[in-house]
Amino acid sequence: MSPSAIQTVPTGTNNWWKEATIYQVYPASFKDSNGDGWGDIPGLIEKVPYLHSLGVDVVWLSPMYESPMHDMGYDVSDYEKVLPAYGTVADVENLVEECHKYGMRLILDLVINHTSDQHQWFQESRSSRDNPKRDWYFWRPPRYDDEGNRMPPTNYRGYFAGSTWTWDEHTQEYYLHLYAKEQPDLNWDHPDARKAIYDSAVRFWLDRGVDGFRVDTVNKYSKYTDFPDAPITDPKSYIQPAIGMWCNGPRIHEFLREMYDEALAPYGDVVTVGELANTPDPGHVLQYVGASAQQLSMVFHLDIGHIGMGESLEDKYILQPWRLTEMKSIVTKWQTFVEGTDGWTTAFCENHDNGRSVSRFASDAPEFRERSAKMLALMMVTMTGTLFLYQGQEIGMINAPRDWSIEEYKDIEGLGYHREAQNQVARGVDPNRQERIMDGLRTLARDHARLPMQWDDTPQAGFSEGIPWMRTHDLYPEINVRRQEGDPDSVLSFWKTMLHLRKEYRELFIHGAFDLLDYENQQTFCFVKSRGESRALVVLNFTETEQCFQAKWATGMRLLVSNYPESGVASERLGPYEGRIYVFDNCTE
Numbered sequence: 001m002s003p004s005a006i007q008t009v010p011t012g013t014n015n016w017w018k019e020a021t022i023y024q025v026y027p028a029s030f031k032d033s034n035g036d037g038w039g040d041i042p043g044l045i046e047k048v049p050y051l052h053s054l055g056v057d058v059v060w061l062s063p064m065y066e067s068p069m070h071d072m073g074y075d076v077s078d079y080e081k082v083l084p085a086y087g088t089v090a091d092v093e094n095l096v097e098e099c100h101k102y103g104m105r106l107i108l109d110l111v112i113n114h115t116s117d118q119h120q121w122f123q124e125s126r127s128s129r130d131n132p133k134r135d136w137y138f139w140r141p142p143r144y145d146d147e148g149n150r151m152p153p154t155n156y157r158g159y160f161a162g163s164t165w166t167w168d169e170h171t172q173e174y175y176l177h178l179y180a181k182e183q184p185d186l187n188w189d190h191p192d193a194r195k196a197i198y199d200s201a202v203r204f205w206l207d208r209g210v211d212g213f214r215v216d217t218v219n220k221y222s223k224y225t226d227f228p229d230a231p232i233t234d235p236k237s238y239i240q241p242a243i244g245m246w247c248n249g250p251r252i253h254e255f256l257r258e259m260y261d262e263a264l265a266p267y268g269d270v271v272t273v274g275e276l277a278n279t280p281d282p283g284h285v286l287q288y289v290g291a292s293a294q295q296l297s298m299v300f301h302l303d304i305g306h307i308g309m310g311e312s313l314e315d316k317y318i319l320q321p322w323r324l325t326e327m328k329s330i331v332t333k334w335q336t337f338v339e340g341t342d343g344w345t346t347a348f349c350e351n352h353d354n355g356r357s358v359s360r361f362a363s364d365a366p367e368f369r370e371r372s373a374k375m376l377a378l379m380m381v382t383m384t385g386t387l388f389l390y391q392g393q394e395i396g397m398i399n400a401p402r403d404w405s406i407e408e409y410k411d412i413e414g415l416g417y418h419r420e421a422q423n424q425v426a427r428g429v430d431p432n433r434q435e436r437i438m439d440g441l442r443t444l445a446r447d448h449a450r451l452p453m454q455w456d457d458t459p460q461a462g463f464s465e466g467i468p469w470m471r472t473h474d475l476y477p478e479i480n481v482r483r484q485e486g487d488p489d490s491v492l493s494f495w496k497t498m499l500h501l502r503k504e505y506r507e508l509f510i511h512g513a514f515d516l517l518d519y520e521n522q523q524t525f526c527f528v529k530s531r532g533e534s535r536a537l538v539v540l541n542f543t544e545t546e547q548c549f550q551a552k553w554a555t556g557m558r559l560l561v562s563n564y565p566e567s568g569v570a571s572e573r574l575g576p577y578e579g580r581i582y583v584f585d586n587c588t589e
């Protein structure tokens with residue numbers, strides 16, 4: 001069947017992206033076409049038909065720009081060039097064409113809170129205090145303690161452990177970086193810097209046919225530039241979490257509106273999804289995603305990714321026990337906050353910054369892995385909002401084996417926490433912190449999402465004919481696309497069916513109102529979706545033992561789908577990790 005004949009999200013509809021399924025590709029780990037061990041864009045192009053057959057409408061490509069790769073491309077040294085290991089600008093143009101040929105779209109990752117320290121802009125800025133680009137970044141003089149020791153301008157702790165300030169010997173000042181020292185923060189208060197960002201990072205790619213962006217750290221561009229110290233919340237440390245000093249700053253909505261007006265709106269139907277951190281108030285979120293705000297199409301709410309993490313930034317990778325009511329509260333909040341508004345929401349449970357959902361929220365034990373993956377699929381496809389799927393989620397990929405050593409972990413964030421813990425142990429500050437951090441990384445590390453995609457059972461899972469930059473999962477012979485494509489009972493086949501069902505029941509599943517049932521139950525997650533006369537009941541067992549739900553909820557409904565083929569509608573008993581969807585009859589479009 002020719003690509004053009006294949007049905008996708010209806011084009012030309014109002015806000016086409018609301019009904020789209022968006023699939024995130026982490027370029028380094030998706031498909032390597034030339035055997036250098038790195039995924040690349042020609043490899044991704046080869047897989048566009050696979051993504052289309054899955055039911056993907058939009059590909060979100062994580063950063064593929066030129067970069068020293070300290071943060072796997074989230075440190076951009078040239079927005080207008082492609083990392084040679086990934087390919088060329090022409091390859092991206094070919095990818096746009098291939099996606100469009102299948103009625104699909106392509107969005108890129110917009111990393112504009114910071115550049116790489118190797119970006120020409122920063123190289124000029126750091127060259128001298130009077131360089132015209134000096135203030136395109138944040139430079140501040142040192143402070144001194146009572147003993148005359150030089151100290152950073154503030155006590156801020158960065159995301160990757162350590163201070164957010166690095167000393168520059170050449171110009172005798174510190175520069176700000178919320179992330180790695182190789183990721184200096186751009187000063188959005190400088191109008192010339194903003195204009196250059198719009199030209200180089202945004203228009204350059206929209207001019208090449210890209211359909212939109214996932215906007216990295218979208219609410220961190222406006223800092224409190226008087227740089228007050230953060231409150232002391234960790235008395236044993238000089239550096240303190242300071243997220244409130246840079247999230248939702250005084251000019252953030254002005255900046256995002258300007259970017260919308262000047263760089264996005266002129267291109268028409270451009271979709272944007274912002275990565276919104278530390279914004280618990282739904283009313284504030286609407287200031288970003290309300291259609292009338294004209295800033296962003298939608299945002300990710302990161303708190304589902306924080307389930308099981310330590311409360312503080314310093315303890316992020318100290319694994320915490322979590323209860324299902326925590327997930328229910330988070331999901332309910334972001335499923336319902338747009339009702340009656342002109343805003344829109346998103347649904348995701350995996351991305352490149354988080355451990356695998358089967359391992360984190362259900363069970364990757366051999367006897368439960370597939371049912372867990374399908375149960376989570378049932379939850380996700382019935383969620384209101386634009387649905388995001390992360391590479392490998394469709395085949396039930398799981399976290400790296402717990403016996404892998406720290407040497408197999410490559411991510412700057414997790415390694416920063418591990419190194420900090422080693423230092424704390426060495427200093428006698430906290431003797432078992434290193435083991436606790438390692439235990440947390442085995443579940444929560446960003447690395448788990450970055451193992452090579454598992455295509456088949458040939459060496460390296462068919463990802464590369466070379467040696468991959470990151471170790472391939474030991475279970476790839478069991479968990480891979482080719483094995484599942486031929487199996488009607490596989491996780492992959494289930495996801496394909498579910499994504500099709502989501503489109504068939506789009507009014508109910510994508511646009512319906514969400515109502516939680518039985519909040520206090522710590523074993524099952526049950527909710528109703530409704531739209532006009534249409535109703536769906538979703539019942540999910542998040543445990544490895546049999547659980548009950550109240551059969552009366554399903555009165556008058558028929559079983560639409562279960563991840564247990566032998567389920568019967570009469571049974572109010574759910575097997576381990578069983579999920580079901582019931583609907584009222586004739587409630588499709």
Ligand code: TEU
Nearest residue numbers: 071074111159179216217277302305353
């Ligand atoms: O992440 C933003 C961020 O703050 C991350 O630390 C995230 O909150 C955390 O890992 C928990 O999910 C974005 C990118 O997604 C991430 O990969 C980059 O490292 C970061 O920005 C810097 O660009």
